[in-house]
Each structure stands twice: as C-alpha cells, then as structure tokens.
Amino acid sequence: MEFKETMKKRRAINFFDSEKPVDKETLKGIVETAALTPSGFNFQPWGLVVVRSQEEKAKLRELAWNQPKVSEAPVVLVVLGDKTSWREGHKDFERAWKDMVDKGLMKENARGMVAGGSEKLHQGTERSLAFAVKNAGMFAMSLMLAAKDAGLDTHPMEGFDHAGVLGYLGLDPERYFIPMLIAVGHFKGEKELGPAKYRKSYDELVLEER
Numbered sequence: 001m002e003f004k005e006t007m008k009k010r011r012a013i014n015f016f017d018s019e020k021p022v023d024k025e026t027l028k029g030i031v032e033t034a035a036l037t038p039s040g041f042n043f044q045p046w047g048l049v050v051v052r053s054q055e056e057k058a059k060l061r062e063l064a065w066n067q068p069k070v071s072e073a074p075v076v077l078v079v080l081g082d083k084t085s086w087r088e089g090h091k092d093f094e095r096a097w098k099d100m101v102d103k104g105l106m107k108e109n110a111r112g113m114v115a116g117g118s119e120k121l122h123q124g125t126e127r128s129l130a131f132a133v134k135n136a137g138m139f140a141m142s143l144m145l146a147a148k149d150a151g152l153d154t155h156p157m158e159g160f161d162h163a164g165v166l167g168y169l170g171l172d173p174e175r176y177f178i179p180m181l182i183a184v185g186h187f188k189g190e191k192e193l194g195p196a197k198y199r200k201s202y203d204e205l206v207l208e209e210r
C-alpha cells in the first residue's frame, strides 16, 4: 500500500470480527516492520505482551473500562516502554553501544560521554517516563501502520487501569510504562465505520515560521 493511503486508511476501529484470527506469522511480520522504528541512542526501549487467550482478554477488558474491542479483537498488544533502558549496564544500552562500536560508529573511549549524556537526558522520574513514552509511542504508531499495510485493523487504547494491567501481567512499575493497548484484527464487515475524524490543518499545526 502506498504510504499516504496507509496513513489515511488506518482508523481506530471499534468492531472486530472475532471469527477471523491473526496468525502468528502475520503478527511477527508486523512486529518486525515496526522494529525498524528509530529511538533515542537506538536503545529501542520497547516491548510487547501479546494477548490472545480469550480468558486473558476478558480479564484485560475488565481492566480497560470494559471496552468490548479488548475481548472481541483476536489479539491485544500491550505496548511496553522501558523507563530504564538508558542506563549503563542495561541490556538495551549495552547492545546499542556494542553495535555502534562494532560498526565503527563510536570509539570505545567515547563510552563515558555517551553514558553521561544519556544519564543527563533521562535520569529522574519525569525524564525517564518521557523517554519510555516517546520511544514506545513511536513504536506503537509503527505497529498500527504496519498492521494496516498488512491488511489488518487496529485500535489504540489509553483507557485502562495502568497499575492494574501492570499488576495483572506481573510487570515492575518502576521499570515499565504502558503507553497504550492496541487491539489488532479484522474489521467486522457488517458494521459501519464512522466518518473520519477531523485533523488540524497546516496553519493550526505550525505555531510560527521563523
């Protein structure tokens, strides 16, 4: 699909066909495409919990304001942002660093500068949360576009009990933030997709041109 068409056709759809599954290979392809998303320092501080089990989706639905799409979509992705990937010693930090050194993009002796810069940018409750949210949010957008490109529909959701979902999944709140859940599946044919919502114009978006 052409890029602009993919952008236009992606819609938050409320009605999923529960009878049409999303196979593992298709989902894997979508996730691998979304993995091309850029991130600060290339730390890629994101991850997913893939929920397919009806029982688990029902539980998640209870925690997500009882939104029907959570149990009706064949797959729900819990998008995770890791608030700690920026720290020296974290596997994401170390892997990105090694990759840069191996590829000759950084010299070993620049490590202190990179670690120091990362700490300065990301240390502290607010900054580490911003780090997780901005990066994992972009990953989430890529997931939705990759899904559309693969012929699937999605629905992002922030309407859920954050602490409840983390607790249910047994994830450390000190480490993870969930920017959104994404329901993935096929639009239920007999339902009507409402009109596309308005978008801000260029003039509304640009505060000033200097």
Ligand SMILES: Cc1cc2nc3c(=O)[nH]c(=O)nc-3n(C[C@H](O)[C@H](O)[C@H](O)COP(=O)(O)O)c2cc1C
Residues within 6 Å of the ligand: 010, 011, 012, 013, 067, 156, 157, 158, 159, 160, 179, 180, 196, 197
């Ligand atoms: C981060 C995020 C969270 C959202 N959370 C919810 C939600 O919990 N429930 C819901 O019905 N819609 C939710 N939406 C859907 C938006 O309302 C929808 O994307 C927006 O109105 C634009 O419509 P469109 O996606 O069809 O273009 C969310 C969208 C985003 C991007």
